[in-house]
Amino acid sequence: MPSPYAPDEPSELIWFEQLVNASGNVGAMAYGVHMAIFVTTLYHILYNNRKIWWQFMLIVSLFALGTINISCNLNFNQKAWIDNRNYPEGPIGYLQNEQAIPVDTIGNAAGCITTFLADGFLLYRCFLVWNDRPWVLILPSLAYIASTVMSVLTVVAAARPGSTLWAKTTLKVSVPYWGLTMALNITLSLLLILRLLSMQRTLRQVLGEDYARVYAKIVSMSVESALPYALVSFIFIVLYGIQNNAYVLFIPLLVQVQCIAPELIILQVARGKAWSETSRQRTRQVEISTVLDVVGSSGFGTEAYSTKPEYAYAV
Secondary structure, three states: OOOOOOOOOOHHHHHHHHHHHHHHHHHHHHHHHHHHHHHHHHHHHHOOOOOOHHHHHHHHHHHHHHHHHHHHHHHHHHHHHHHOOOOOOHHHHHHHHOOOOHHHHHHHHHHHHHHHHHHHHHHHHHHHHOOOOHHHHHHHHHHHHHHHHHHHHHHHHHHOOOOOOOOHHHHHHHHHHHHHHHHHHHHHHHHHHHHHHHHHHHHHHHHOHHHHHHHHHHHHHHHHHHHHHHHHHHHHHHHHHOOOHHHHHOHHHHHHHHHHHHHHHHHHHHOOOOOOHHHHHHHHHHHHHOOOOOOOOOOOOOOOOOOOHHHOOOO
16 A cells, blocks of 8 residues: 655656665665675785785775765765755656766766776786786787776766766667676686686696695686676676666676675685786696796785695685
8 A cells, every 4th residue: 555655756766766775775785795805805915924015905996996986876865865855856856867967977987997997907817827828818908998998988978967877878888888898707707717727627637636626716716706796797787778777776786796806806815715926837837847836926926835735725
């Protein structure tokens, strides 16, 4: 039974307002998870004997961008329902017509910069494992450049006076942008996983199952870090492409997931359980001489390797 105090508006408009309100709550919950992962990762980096400061700068940047994005989203909602409640057509009119204001543009820009950093980090990790065959990454690199250009165009299109994220001029660049970003992330993840599986097979043939088992753990962690972003972005792109209003639920969630994925990988690096430049050198040495050497520091993470399988971590 409808409430006697319900607004006198069409049901689809009320549904849209409910979605926008819920999106802020979903984004805030995801931000809480992001904060917990950020603090944990920061702790392991700062208390690691060999600190990699660019990793520190990356996770701080991602956390700052995630904070800016969720803050802008919540502030925009506040402007619609509290600060400008007498706006013509009410809060729904504000939500639909004022998306080009600076606070919303800043939030959109923060989300696009987050995508740039997250995809760039994944591309770098692929370079580590495909270093002897860089031609494999030519197309992903071009796609990365294209997605960066399209992200700028998307922000500019949505920031034009009277424009919105679902305006026709914005859709022309935003749908290809998010589609390309999702495809790039999935492609890079698959390239990373396929290469690690190949290295696992090499170690199994040369050193036995105990050493190869370590790579199975790395593959598992790579899948776990990539899957949430791939799933959320796929649902978002489908809903956004067909202009279903439910897509607004996934905008703040998508940005936080993009921040979390690299931070999870860096957390494993700091703990000595993910892939690094040292790991690539070690596997290459095994392929050439079948001798497991002890390697020193690297630009991505460091650990000394024992000849005992249980301590043969790839970081």
